[in-house]
Amino acid sequence: xxxxxxxxxxxxxxxxxxxxxxxxxxxxxxxxxxxxxxxxxxxxxxxxxxxxxxxxxxxxxxxxxxxxxxxxxxxxxxxxxxxxxxxxxxxxxxxxxxxxxxxxxxxxxxxxxxxxxxxxxxxxxxxxxxxxxxxxxxxxxxxxxxxxxxxxxxxxxxxxxxxxxxxxxxxxxxxxxxxxxxxxxxxxxxxxxxxxxxxxxxxxxxxxxxxxxxxxxxxxxxxxxxxxxxxxxxxxxxxxxxxxxxxxxxxxxxxxxxxxxxxxxxxxxxxxxxxxxxxxxxxxxxxxxxxxxxxxxxxxxxxxxxxxxxxxxxxxxxxxxxxxxxxxxxxxxxxxxxxxxxxxxxxxxxxxxxxxxxxxxxxxxxxxxxxxxxxxxxx
Amino acid sequence: xxxxxxxxxxxxxxxxxxxxxxxxxxxxxxxxxxxxxxxxxxxxxxxxxxxxxxxxxxxxxxxxxxxxxxxxxxxxxxxxxxxxxxxxxxxxxxxxxxxxxxxxxxxxxxxxxxxxxxxxxxxxxxxxxxxxxxxxxxxxxxxxxxxxxxxxxxxxxxxxxxxxxxxxxxxxxxxxxxxxxxxxxxxxxxxxxxxxxxxxxxxxxxxxxxxxxxxxxxxxxxxxxxxxxxxxxxxxxxxxxxxxxxxxxxxxxxxxxxxxxxxxxxxxxxxxxxxxxxxxxxxxxxxxxxxxxxxxxxxxxxxxxxxxxxxxxxxxxxxxxx
Numbered sequence: 026x027x028x029x030x031x032x033x034x035x036x037x038x039x040x041x042x043x044x045x046x047x048x049x050x051x052x053x054x055x056x057x058x059x060x061x062x063x064x065x066x067x068x069x070x071x072x073x074x075x076x077x078x079x080x081x082x083x084x085x086x087x088x089x090x091x092x093x094x095x096x097x098x099x100x101x102x103x104x105x106x107x108x109x110x111x112x113x114x115x116x117x118x119x120x121x122x123x124x125x126x127x128x129x130x131x132x133x134x135x136x137x138x139x140x141x142x143x144x145x146x147x148x149x150x151x152x153x154x155x156x157x158x159x160x161x162x163x164x165x166x167x168x169x170x171x172x173x174x175x176x177x178x179x180x181x182x183x184x185x186x187x188x189x190x191x192x193x194x195x196x197x198x199x200x201x202x203x204x205x206x207x208x209x210x211x212x213x214x215x216x217x218x219x220x221x222x223x224x225x226x227x228x229x230x231x232x233x234x235x236x237x238x239x240x241x242x243x244x245x246x247x248x249x250x251x252x253x254x255x256x257x258x259x260x261x262x263x264x265x266x267x268x269x270x271x272x273x274x275x276x277x278x279x280x281x282x283x284x285x286x287x288x289x290x291x292x293x294x295x296x297x298x299x300x301x302x303x304x305x306x307x308x309x310x311x312x313x314x315x316x317x318x319x320x321x322x323x324x325x326x327x328x329x330x331x332x333x334x335x336x337x338x339x340x341x342x343x344x345x346x347x348x349x350x351x352x353x354x355x356x357x358x359x360x361x362x363x364x365x366x367x368x369x370x371x372x373x374x375x376x377x378x379x380x381x382x383x384x385x386x387x388x389x390x391x392x393x394x395x396x397x398x399x400x401x402x403x404x
Numbered sequence: 405x406x407x408x409x410x411x412x413x414x415x416x417x418x419x420x421x422x423x424x425x426x427x428x429x430x431x432x433x434x435x436x437x438x439x440x441x442x443x444x445x446x447x448x449x450x451x452x453x454x455x456x457x458x459x460x461x462x463x464x465x466x467x468x469x470x471x472x473x474x475x476x477x478x479x480x481x482x483x484x485x486x487x488x489x490x491x492x493x494x495x496x497x498x499x500x501x502x503x504x505x506x507x508x509x510x511x512x513x514x515x516x517x518x519x520x521x522x523x524x525x526x527x528x529x530x531x532x533x534x535x536x537x538x539x540x541x542x543x544x545x546x547x548x549x550x551x552x553x554x555x556x557x558x559x560x561x562x563x564x565x566x567x568x569x570x571x572x573x574x575x576x577x578x579x580x581x582x583x584x585x586x587x588x589x590x591x592x593x594x595x596x597x598x599x600x601x602x603x604x605x606x607x608x609x610x611x612x613x614x615x616x617x618x619x620x621x622x623x624x625x626x627x628x629x630x631x632x633x634x635x636x637x638x639x640x641x642x643x644x645x646x647x648x649x650x651x652x653x654x655x656x657x658x659x660x661x662x663x664x665x666x667x668x669x670x671x672x673x674x675x676x677x678x679x680x681x682x683x684x685x686x687x688x689x690x691x692x693x694x695x696x697x698x699x700x701x702x703x704x705x706x707x708x709x710x711x712x713x714x715x716x717x718x719x720x721x722x723x724x725x726x
Binding site: 027028029031032033034036040041044104107108111112284287288289291292294295296297298300302303304305306307308310311312313314315316317318319322336339342343391393394395397398400401402403404 | 405457588591595598599609610612614615616618619620622623625626627629630631632633634636637646647649650651653654657698699701702703704705706707709710711713714717718719721722723725726
């Protein structure tokens with residue numbers, strides 16, 4: 026039994042030159058003074074940086090040129106992503122548009138919507154969020170109640186989404202809503218493209234335990250949308266939304282979120298620390314290297330047109346556990362003075378507090394393990 | 405896998421499964437007749453000229469079937485010794501003490517796999533290797549660890565040659581691949597068992613705690629398999645020093661977690677001599693320590709990374725695949 030079929034990875038021939046390009050963009054961009062902002066950096070929005078990447082052709086890289094994309098390969102894009110994350114670059118503004126929303130629009134979106142949104146996304150000027158969770162539909166996503174009713178040639182949306190990352194700076198949301206009144210579970214759901222400035226959309230921040238603002242509540246009160254806003258086939262929303270999860274779950278952001286801590290650890294301990302630290306460094310590096318192989322393998326499978334949903338789930342579960350464990354392992358091995366303001370202390374403090382979310386967002390650990398168990402034939 | 409690897413996989417799968425209950429001498433004769441020991445011998449020397457990714461296919465399956473015949477060791481030894489003029493059945497050792505002078509070795513070899521049946525052995529010497537003729541060897545002692553028998557051998561001026569290969573690292577790569585295969589096999593057994601065994605009016609598989617444990621096991625098996633593949637690819641590129649270290653360390657950790665969950669899922673029956681789980685799990689425990697335990701490889705990797713420092717870590721890692 027193999028739940029994950031490894032394969033040799035054909036890294037792009039031009040990987041080194043892509044890396045050089047990304048590194049020079051990062052070097053030229055003003056570095057955030059707070060080292061904590063280099064940890065979990067795909068949660069750090071910096072529209073100016075996104076615009077710069079867009080101008081360099083590094084957003085929407087795999088999309089067709091007619092929509093502002095650059096028709097490059099999935100693994101070239103992978104190289105760009107890992108460079109950005111390893112350096113802790115602030116990629117949060119465009120991350121979701123580039124990772125999910127663009128591809129989803131290309132696949133299911135009405136031509137009008139594609140032309141409206143995609144070129145701006147690729148320029149790094151239009152940002153997106155995902156409307157899945159609701160107050161009573163978290164892990165149990167099939168319980169969504171936000172509804173869309175047809176009135177003439179318009180759709181009317183009423184309801185509420187919650188835990189919506191980046192809604193407050195996004196220009197559009199792809200939302201999963203119920204189009205068949207009284208339908209149960211994953212039947213009768215559809216996906217819609219909702220402009221965040223449409224009348225009737227309101228956003229309320231949710232402040233996390235660090236005082237930070239990633240999450241939001243989004244309310245829809247009689248929001249009117251044209252017919253073109255329906256993405257894909259009415260009633261097929263569940264299938265469409267879950268098909269995207271391989272993209273959401275397997276990327277390098279699933280194991281590189283704590284890299285800033287690893288690098289600060291290396292800086293802090295110098296060349297010859299005691300053996301416990303040396304071994305910790307070796308262990309973390311072995312884990313990181315393995316996860317890189319696994320994540321890139323999924324990227325290669327996606328490039329080959331496969332849907333490695335199970336492999337992607339495994340990458341997220343292992344990756345989240347790794348980056349989540351790292352702050353605790355560092356804290357257990359190094360004497361940290363909480364009163365100090367060293368970079369190591371700042372990054373550690375930040376990650377200790379945000380790491381619990383790693384195994385919650387994008388599918389909880391329990392949900393992921395349930396999916397893997399199904400893949401094993403246990404349920 | 406390419407077409408050649410598919411054929412290799414089919415052949416190895418078939419023969420390894422049949423050999424489970426075959427007497428040792430007969431098993432070796434069958435394997436030799438198929439030409440498997442010459443997998444890594446260069447074509448110019450009459451071998452198969454296989455790559456490390458080809459070797460991964462065979463090593464992994466040897467682990468998967470808990471193969472008793474020391475084929476993995478014979479393949480590595482033949483790859484190192486044939487072009488240096490050592491013929492017959494080779495094996496490997498995990499340690500040596502002694503000196504090589506004028507084509508003669510004097511000293512001790514330890515952790516020799518199936519020593520009494522081998523014609524020559526490849527052992528680590530310094531950070532490279534020595535190939536030693538065993539025709540006049542003195543068997544000093546037999547050691548055991550988790551069911552694996554190894555020998556200590558005394559050598560007094562036997563014919564020997566230096567090899568540029570790093571057999572300790574290649575042994576670690578082989579064990580990583582075997583761990584990957586054995587974990588997959590133990591996972592299959594565990595899944596099968598919990599689907600068959602009824603308690604409290606349902607199969608064990610219906611219990612969420614059991615499901616979540618086996619999902620964790622599957623993740624570990626996946627990690628070990630991907631790590632072994634990454635190491636094989638690096639060896640084929642020419643330098644697998646970092647990758648072999650990382651793969652063995654990751655496989656070691658997976659072996660620890662996987663064996664624990666495999667036994668937990670099987671309950672008491674998995675702990676019996678009669679049941680077929682222990683040929684896998686006992687080998688896994690042995691392989692975890694052989695050719696470098698966790699601390700050994702973690703120290704080595706850690707020291708290398710610390711010496712280069714934070715500013716080089718990522719660039720170094722990425723450059724290894726560019």
